[in-house]
Amino acid sequence: MGRAPCCDKASVKKGPWSPEEDAKLKEFIEKFGTGGNWIALPQKAGLKRCGKSCRLRWLNYLRPNIRHGEFSDEEDRIICSLYANIGSRWSVIAAQLPGRTDNDIKNYWNTKLKKKLMTTVPSLQEKPTFFPSSTFQPPPYDHHAPDHFLTTSSSFFTYTPNFMNVDTTSNSLPVHDINNHINVAADHISSPPPPPSANNLISLMRSDTTIDVNDNCNNYLGFPDDPHTMCNSPMQAYYAASGMKEGMLMFGSTACSSSEGGSSLSHVSHVNYTKDHHQYHYQKNQYQIKQEVDQMTLHDQVLGDQIQTQSLMVNQKRKEFMFTNHVSPLHNDVEEVKLNLNGYLFHDGDGNKTTHYQKGMCSYFY
């Protein structure tokens, strides 16, 4: 038996709203508010509508400061970036675009932006190479997970949407190096980490202010005393060797630019989260990857060399493990971690501007 309907379907009006109905609803809410009860509102306002219908009409059309019409390039970029990272969580995406509704963004994505992207980035039309059996889909939204964002944020690393253009056929890093890395770093991971405390919630925020990377944040992957910072050649060589290209989700800055005087970042959008979340995210991710690597390695041993794709997947997972292994500088002095969601303009010391799309770059503030 299903749940009772929210209203009497037979006695409520459906379909497009008339100007009179709009006026009634608007006037009532501006005068009395919603009263915290949408179900009772239509009767009080003298409307023959379902409460849910009233709510939708108000939120998507009547409430103040709603913006309709053309989306700007900046909005396009934010939507694409967030969609690549968190999937079709339109309400979260809408929260980053003042005046836009989730319905608007959803419609815009489904009817225009997706097609536009398909045209400009032809690789999006292909199946992802990372998981050969899957079709192109954003990370699923797990309603049951205790921490929604971190769950999908974990997919940020373990799932590779086509935006990242990872070339799985390139595997020029010596296999024994990869295995050594896993053995050293992963063997102690035997159980998933406990989630961070509930009062330590993650927040999504956006900043249009300029951050001087030389001032108060370290723009590297890692810390000055971390031998694996992005500016050091081993990781850069690794990325180059593994065939990752511009546009992927990636940690670190380019070619030591931040060490040059006067460098700055602008138009930074970021996820702001605490050390606890960072640690949780990292450990959970490592645990998940290790599980998958173990499972696939076992498959590999059982099946031998008969199934080459399986081996490729294991190697890719190993690469992933290495990748994430460098994403957790759990330094005691760090107060805040900002995970940049969008591309940004990089201003070099000579005043030249170069556009980068290195989503996922971490900045550590301390």
Next chain:
DNA sequence: AAAGGGCTCAACCGCACATTG
């Protein structure tokens, strides 16, 4: 000018979560 196919977007639907008693 008419037909029909494609596109847009407001609105609906059903599900899951949150709250309340």
Next chain:
DNA sequence: TCAATGTGCGGTTGAGCCCTT
């Protein structure tokens, strides 16, 4: 603890508009 109810969300639908033939 549990059931009932309200809310929020993402997927889907379909009326009306637009464009092409």
